[in-house]
Amino acid sequence: MIRIIQYGLGPIGLESARTILEKSGSGRLELVGAVDIDPSKVGRDLGELLGSSKPMGIVVTDDLDRLLADERPDVVLHTTSSFLAGVRDQLLACVRAGAHVISSTEELFFPFDRHPELAAELHQAAEDNGVVILGTGVNPGFAMDTLALMATGVCTDVSAIHVRRVVDAGKRRLPLQRKIGVGLEPAAFEEKKKTGTFGHVGLRESLLFVADGLGWQLDRTEETLEPVIAQADMTTAHLSVKKGQVAGLAHHISGFVAEKAVLTLELNMYAGADDPVDAIHVEGTPPIDLVIHGGIFGDTATVGALTNAIPLVLRTRPGLRTMKDLPVPRVFLSTNG
Amino acid sequence: MIRIIQYGLGPIGLESARTILEKSGSGRLELVGAVDIDPSKVGRDLGELLGSSKPMGIVVTDDLDRLLADERPDVVLHTTSSFLAGVRDQLLACVRAGAHVISSTEELFFPFDRHPELAAELHQAAEDNGVVILGTGVNPGFAMDTLALMATGVCTDVSAIHVRRVVDAGKRRLPLQRKIGVGLEPAAFEEKKKTGTFGHVGLRESLLFVADGLGWQLDRTEETLEPVIAQADMTTAHLSVKKGQVAGLAHHISGFVAEKAVLTLELNMYAGADDPVDAIHVEGTPPIDLVIHGGIFGDTATVGALTNAIPLVLRTRPGLRTMKDLPVPRVFLSTNG
Numbered sequence: 001m002i003r004i005i006q007y008g009l010g011p012i013g014l015e016s017a018r019t020i021l022e023k024s025g026s027g028r029l030e031l032v033g034a035v036d037i038d039p040s041k042v043g044r045d046l047g048e049l050l051g052s053s054k055p056m057g058i059v060v061t062d063d064l065d066r067l068l069a070d071e072r073p074d075v076v077l078h079t080t081s082s083f084l085a086g087v088r089d090q091l092l093a094c095v096r097a098g099a100h101v102i103s104s105t106e107e108l109f110f111p112f113d114r115h116p117e118l119a120a121e122l123h124q125a126a127e128d129n130g131v132v133i134l135g136t137g138v139n140p141g142f143a144m145d146t147l148a149l150m151a152t153g154v155c156t157d158v159s160a161i162h163v164r165r166v167v168d169a170g171k172r173r174l175p176l177q178r179k180i181g182v183g184l185e186p187a188a189f190e191e192k193k194k195t196g197t198f199g200h201v202g203l204r205e206s207l208l209f210v211a212d213g214l215g216w217q218l219d220r221t222e223e224t225l226e227p228v229i230a231q232a233d234m235t236t237a238h239l240s241v242k243k244g245q246v247a248g249l250a251h252h253i254s255g256f257v258a259e260k261a262v263l264t265l266e267l268n269m270y271a272g273a274d275d276p277v278d279a280i281h282v283e284g285t286p287p288i289d290l291v292i293h294g295g296i297f298g299d300t301a302t303v304g305a306l307t308n309a310i311p312l313v314l315r316t317r318p319g320l321r322t323m324k325d326l327p328v329p330r331v332f333l334s335t336n337g
Numbered sequence: 338m339i340r341i342i343q344y345g346l347g348p349i350g351l352e353s354a355r356t357i358l359e360k361s362g363s364g365r366l367e368l369v370g371a372v373d374i375d376p377s378k379v380g381r382d383l384g385e386l387l388g389s390s391k392p393m394g395i396v397v398t399d400d401l402d403r404l405l406a407d408e409r410p411d412v413v414l415h416t417t418s419s420f421l422a423g424v425r426d427q428l429l430a431c432v433r434a435g436a437h438v439i440s441s442t443e444e445l446f447f448p449f450d451r452h453p454e455l456a457a458e459l460h461q462a463a464e465d466n467g468v469v470i471l472g473t474g475v476n477p478g479f480a481m482d483t484l485a486l487m488a489t490g491v492c493t494d495v496s497a498i499h500v501r502r503v504v505d506a507g508k509r510r511l512p513l514q515r516k517i518g519v520g521l522e523p524a525a526f527e528e529k530k531k532t533g534t535f536g537h538v539g540l541r542e543s544l545l546f547v548a549d550g551l552g553w554q555l556d557r558t559e560e561t562l563e564p565v566i567a568q569a570d571m572t573t574a575h576l577s578v579k580k581g582q583v584a585g586l587a588h589h590i591s592g593f594v595a596e597k598a599v600l601t602l603e604l605n606m607y608a609g610a611d612d613p614v615d616a617i618h619v620e621g622t623p624p625i626d627l628v629i630h631g632g633i634f635g636d637t638a639t640v641g642a643l644t645n646a647i648p649l650v651l652r653t654r655p656g657l658r659t660m661k662d663l664p665v666p667r668v669f670l671s672t673n674g
Contacts, residue, residue, distance in 0.1 A: 019493045022494075138491050141491075142490060142491050143491075146490075146665060147487070149665055149667040150484070150487055150665050150666060150667065152645075152667050152668040152671070153479060153483075153641070153642065153645055153665070153666030153667055153668070154475050154478075154479050154480075154633060154637075154638035154639075154641040154642045154645070154666070155637075155638070155641045155645075155668045155671070156352075156356045156637055156640050156641040156644060156668075157359075157668065157671050157672050158668045158671040158672065158673070159671070159672045159673060160673070213665075213667050214667060214668060214671060214673070215670070215671075216671075216673045257673050262673045284668065284671070285637055285641075286633060286634035286637045286638055286641075287631075288629060288633065289629060289630040289631055290627065290628070290629050291627070291628050291629075291630060292625060292626060292627050292628075293626040293628060294624075294626055296491060296623060296625065297623035300491075300492075300493055300622055300623045301491035301492070301623055302491075303493055304490070304491040304492045304493040304622075304623075305490070305491045307493060308489075308490055308491070308492075323665065324664055324665050324667070325664055326664065326665070327661055327662055327663065327664060327665075328483060328486055328487050328490070328550075328660065328661050328663070328664075328665055328666075329487060329490030329491070329665075330486040330487065330489050330490055330550050330551060330661070331489040331490070331492045331493075331494065331495045331551060331621065333552070334489070334492070334494050334495040334496070334551060334552075334553075334621070335494050335495065335496045336495070336496060336497070336551070336553045336594050336599045
């Protein structure tokens, strides 16, 4: 029986908790606690937050240390923030309590470039406590990186990889719409861009993960982040956007070797995108032209990535690990199981 | 430096040896021997067999045991036969010499159903000698199984998976064309079918690998093997086919749970197929509609699957393992490395 705590109860965290509860009928895992700092959630029954009519006996707490000590979880599913520096103490608390951590923190997906010292500290703590720390999700975590790596798995040679993801942000959760600027005036988009913490987080991590997985040394990278402007008024599930306002973003990054763009990742994420897709083109022997028609729906897939990693981290050598250290991902405890 | 022996010098084995030689400039690996029993190859320089004008100092031998003892390889790339019973002694000899084995033997990809006792014997021998035995390739090994498993990696639930591979067999190596009956009269196809060793080998292994990877218990399976008849005269690189003769085969298998076909694998492999493709449809949350346009070209991809497994088996726990025990596959030592 795998004992699990859900840490962070935003839209992704709530769906993650719901998914664990649905799978607990298998008798293989059990949700033993839920943590959030939001005063409007602390002290309430998780069932209530999930819209259930009956309480489930798990009361949301903001006292992580006490919950860890009381419940001794095997795994913490961590969905609190995109940025690594701010979650350092959260991760270390879980690890020191002997729990594996599977986190949606985008910067944790491949932290060795942006946060080398913090990555080393987390790795040491994980090793010392015999547990795994993993950053994963759909993007970063799968669509633009792990799947791209896997697409080269039967090639005898590869000279370049080009990845393109188009997402209809109008169908995504509100926090994501805000993160990418849906409904902003173009000038406000430019102002927010200057903060350095705006937009999609993790594209650089995806690029460096793929390069590292292939053993490629990039000479340099080029990154651009531009608004996509609405061509007409529109309304998403959460926000309304007027013609001329920001509908979303185009975030592109390239990695170069000897002046050739050997890795290109193009993320176009905006409300009203009418051709969502995930496409991976491998220039290699043989060439691979992989397309996921309609794209991978991100909010559900992020939860899938997190929960499917549970059995895999249990089989992985302790330490700070990435998706390329784990066995091939696959759905965990599905209907026909 | 990883020391490698190529065992079996048919078309796949020769390309495998060529690929290792091309990658040896990296200084990370080295081809230290080549084995075949064909009297027309034994005693000849490998460079000559590869069409090179200068000898490379590797003389083909039929004395496996002596080569193993003399060269102490780290890894043997094994490409001699599709059937496991016939290669048992070959695999055990390599393992007992302390070498990891990566094999294209189709029945070895998931041997636990068809050959449970032999699988147990191989597993024990591999564990005892601290090495890994792995069966892999493009099919079985990747296109219809490992990739299908990975396509579910971000799903929170999956109710069914449908896989379809269409191959233009006219572009493939001669042994493969013969194995699938290209150029036979329909009556001869039916006769050969009765032998039980004719046609594509490994479709059942792919099905059971996916079911096992998902933890699904199938109630029963249904398998069909039918000839595809040429609608016009045609000529492949190796054979000519007259209208009315066999152009190839349609090999389908389904796995059922409670009378629902939850896993279906359709392999259509014939000369003149004008729409080669690999398609994986996951009925799940979210649904995944993955297509490799043009399909994965098999002869090259099988060599890629074998050689790319080299660094992965070195990181895997000793024993008889399958692709779902290894880290995510990716190209090894490619051009931009």
